[in-house]
Amino acid sequence: MSSKSADHSNEKSFLAGETPEKDDALTDRYIENSWERCRDRYKISQHSDVKLVSLTDTEVKERREPLEKLLSDSVEVFDKIRTLSKNSGYTVLITNEEGVAVKSFAESRVGHDLVAKGLRQGTLWSESLVGTNGLGTCLTECSPVTVYAEEHYGSNLQNFSCSAAPLISPDGTPFGAIDASTFANGNRLGQALALNMVCETADEIEALVFKDAYHNQRVISFSVSPVVSITKALVAVNDSGTIVAATTPILLTLGCRDRYEIVGKKFQDVFNLSFEQLEAAGSGSVEHYMQVMGKPYKFHANFLQNNAYQVQNPQSRIVTAKPLEIDTSIPVNTPLVLAAGKEPTLLKQATRCQRIVNKGISILLQGETGTGKEVWARALHESSDRADKPFITLNCAAIPESLIESELFGYGAGTFTGGLKAGKMGKIQASDGGTLFLDEIGDMPLELQASLLRVLAESEIIPLGEHEAVGVSLNVICATHRDLKEYVARGEFREDLYYRISGFQVTLPSLRQRSDQPVIIEKVLHMLCLDDGDVGHVEIHPKAMELLCQYRWPGNIRQLKNVLQYALCMREGEMICIEDLPDEVFSSEQLVRKEQDIVAPPLRMLSISSDSGNLSEKEELENILEQHRWVVTRAAKAMGVSRSTLHRKIKKYGLLSEDQLLDH
Numbered sequence: 149m150s151s152k153s154a155d156h157s158n159e160k161s162f163l164a165g166e167t168p169e170k171d172d173a174l175t176d177r178y179i180e181n182s183w184e185r186c187r188d189r190y191k192i193s194q195h196s197d198v199k200l201v202s203l204t205d206t207e208v209k210e211r212r213e214p215l216e217k218l219l220s221d222s223v224e225v226f227d228k229i230r231t232l233s234k235n236s237g238y239t240v241l242i243t244n245e246e247g248v249a250v251k252s253f254a255e256s257r258v259g260h261d262l263v264a265k266g267l268r269q270g271t272l273w274s275e276s277l278v279g280t281n282g283l284g285t286c287l288t289e290c291s292p293v294t295v296y297a298e299e300h301y302g303s304n305l306q307n308f309s310c311s312a313a314p315l316i317s318p319d320g321t322p323f324g325a326i327d328a329s330t331f332a333n334g335n336r337l338g339q340a341l342a343l344n345m346v347c348e349t350a351d352e353i354e355a356l357v358f359k360d361a362y363h364n365q366r367v368i369s370f371s372v373s374p375v376v377s378i379t380k381a382l383v384a385v386n387d388s389g390t391i392v393a394a395t396t397p398i399l400l401t402l403g404c405r406d407r408y409e410i411v412g413k414k415f416q417d418v419f420n421l422s423f424e425q426l427e428a429a430g431s432g433s434v435e436h437y438m439q440v441m442g443k444p445y446k447f448h449a450n451f452l453q454n455n456a457y458q459v460q461n462p463q464s465r466i467v468t469a470k471p472l473e474i475d476t477s478i479p480v481n482t483p484l485v486l487a488a489g490k491e492p493t494l495l496k497q498a499t500r501c502q503r504i505v506n507k508g509i510s511i512l513l514q515g516e517t518g519t520g521k522e523v524w525a526r527a528l529h530e531s532s533d534r535a536d537k538p539f540i541t542l543n544c545a546a547i548p549e550s551l552i553e554s555e556l557f558g559y560g561a562g563t564f565t566g567g568l569k570a571g572k573m574g575k576i577q578a579s580d581g582g583t584l585f586l587d588e589i590g591d592m593p594l595e596l597q598a599s600l601l602r603v604l605a606e607s608e609i610i611p612l613g614e615h616e617a618v619g620v621s622l623n624v625i626c627a628t629h630r631d632l633k634e635y636v637a638r639g640e641f642r643e644d645l646y647y648r649i650s651g652f653q654v655t656l657p658s659l660r661q662r663s664d665q666p667v668i669i670e671k672v673l674h675m676l677c678l679d680d681g682d683v684g685h686v687e688i689h690p691k692a693m694e695l696l697c698q699y700r701w702p703g704n705i706r707q708l709k710n711v712l713q714y715a716l717c718m719r720e721g722e723m724i725c726i727e728d729l730p731d732e733v734f735s736s737e738q739l740v741r742k743e744q745d746i747v748a749p750p751l752r753m754l755s756i757s758s759d760s761g762n763l764s765e766k767e768e769l770e771n772i773l774e775q776h777r778w779v780v781t782r783a784a785k786a787m788g789v790s791r792s793t794l795h796r797k798i799k800k801y802g803l804l805s806e807d808q809l810l811d812h
């Protein structure tokens with residue numbers, strides 16, 4: 149079985165050629181996560197049919213173009229899966245990173261029936277559009293998945309049984325996916341084989357792309373047998389001995405959950421093996437032991453290529469396989485990585501965005517209000533070749549509909565009574581060469597949508613009241629907190645414009661969904677302190693942090709900023725305590741009920757103890773004071789309240805007279 153279908157518990161078996169068992173729990177988790185996204189994020193209605201969108205031949209061609217070289221170089225790899233699909237009634241689809249099927253093999257009778265049902269070239273399988281499905285969910289999770297029958301979210305997809313694996317580029321991001329689908333027949337066994345088959349193919353393609361990308365560097369291949377010298381378990385090493393990239397099979401074999409556990413480290417340190425040893429083995433391999441997850445593990449290593457570093461060929465031979473120098477030093481503080489924080493989904497998106505930002509692909513940002521769409525748009529602009537040109541924003545929801553047109557297109561002299569005498573340059577023209585950020589694009593009036601579409605197609609505008617067209621070099625990033633697809637379905641947003649502006653979609657997670665909440669909270673606090681000229685270090689008490697992390701944040705990072713600004717004003721020392729927070733964060737309706745925390749503690753009691761059990765506040769207070777030998781400062785710190793609050797509580801319960809306390 150391929151490495152890609154292996155869970156970490158059986159990953160070592162890859163090199164050993166064993167067949168790891170399928171991890172049902174892992175698959176179930178992917179399906180569960182995906183259903184949750186369909187319900188909460190994409191707002192797809194359950195138990196209803198989803199609309200399959202077919203792109204035109206020209207649109208498919210555009211998407212296939214970057215993969216063309218790879219597709220022709222991989223003919224032999226695809227031939228195997230093609231023959232299999234021919235004989236077994238599967239349709240094989242290959243998509244780009246958006247989930248657009250750019251190639252398909254459907255040569256059996258069943259295959260033809262599947263084509264008729266939409267499993268064909270040109271169909272868009274993005275999870276956000278059609279809900280849980282093999283290709284879309286695999287691309288979202290960046291992991292192989294099988295989606296069987298009723299595990300599909302849309303009712304009309306529940307006849308199918310699909311297995312897909314991501315096609316991984318040397319920087320670890322998927323540039324596409326491969327899928328084998330057929331009609332579900334009540335027996336999942338066949339689908340396990342299909343999963344194995346697509347994973348094998350994906351691994352082979354990954355190795356091919358990898359070797360091409362690092363053709364002018366050292367590539368070391370690992371295997372369990374001295375006779376198998378060419379495998380899919382590869383690492384590339386630069387001339388200073390640093391690992392610059394590794395394929396999925398070797399990462400899984402070593403039990404790495406993150407490629408940067410080895411990428412960026414010295415080859416010798418990771419493998420305890422030197423180039424001299426490898427060179428001495430000539431065309432043979434070096435037998436070697438290393439500890440993998442605490443156990444000695446024997447493998448054979450050999451140079452697949454031993455090319456000293458040369459100047460990189462800027463024309464990567466397989467387009468998608470651009471070797472990324474940033475591999476050696478991630479996390480790099482690029483604007484996008486900074487905007488992503490430590491949120492894994494966003495870090496992934498940062499890498500993807502970085503790859504497409506100069507490719508003329510339009511980017512649509514989605515997310516609730518205050519999630520950082522504008523911050524992300526600016527980061528995109530700053531990461532692009534247009535960084536030194538203007539970044540112009542227009543919020544379509546913030547200005548009256550009647551003014552949007554003149555704001556966008558500008559107007560000539562004397563066009564409007566009350567307008568500027570000399571006329572006014574519109575935002576499109578002002579962004580010439582730079583980036584135009586259209587916020588709340590869902591609020592753009594329908595008639596204007598047609599004009600915008602024209603501008604995007606023709607790259608020229610005619611200011612209102614003028615006759616001459618003005619050429620513009622346009623780069624538009626759009627954002628919305630609305631469900632544009634629903635708008636399209638209701639006829640309130642043009643479908644053609646939707647596809648034009650959403651070549652690549654980034655969904656900014658809400659603050660409550662982010663797994664890096666404490667990092668974002670600290671970061672925003674730090675930025676606010678800097679804005680205030682306060683370079684000292686203000687800390688957040690763990691209990692206050694706990695409460696902030698439990699809050700639902702309907703206004704997301706914008707609201708967080710306001711809350712922290714308030715807390716900074718209220719604090720007494722260098723610590724933000726629970727009582728410095730505004731009342732809104734104590735609202736029980738806004739508490740995120742985490743699974744492990746179904747019964748929320750009485751909020752205000754958090755200021756005393758989060759595990760107060762059945763103790764009364766008075767008893768709890770006494771315990772803490774006792775633990776801290778009645779030193780108010782220390783007890784207050786432990787409780788996350790200020791000294792004065794603690795004094796008030798002591799007084800309230802008549803615990804001790806003030807002079808019995810040690811107030812330091």
Ligand SMILES: Nc1ncnc2c1ncn2[C@@H]1O[C@H](COP(=O)(O)OP(=O)(O)OP(=O)(O)O)[C@@H](O)[C@H]1O
Pocket residue numbers: 486487488489515516517518519520521522523524587629671672705706709
């Ligand atoms: N990653 C981040 N790090 C620090 N601050 C951030 C980050 N993302 C957003 N913010 C801050 O949160 C606030 C809201 O961000 P932004 O305006 O980008 O959100 P938005 O999604 O565009 O909101 P809206 O949909 O309401 O226009 C801003 O003050 C911004 O500085």
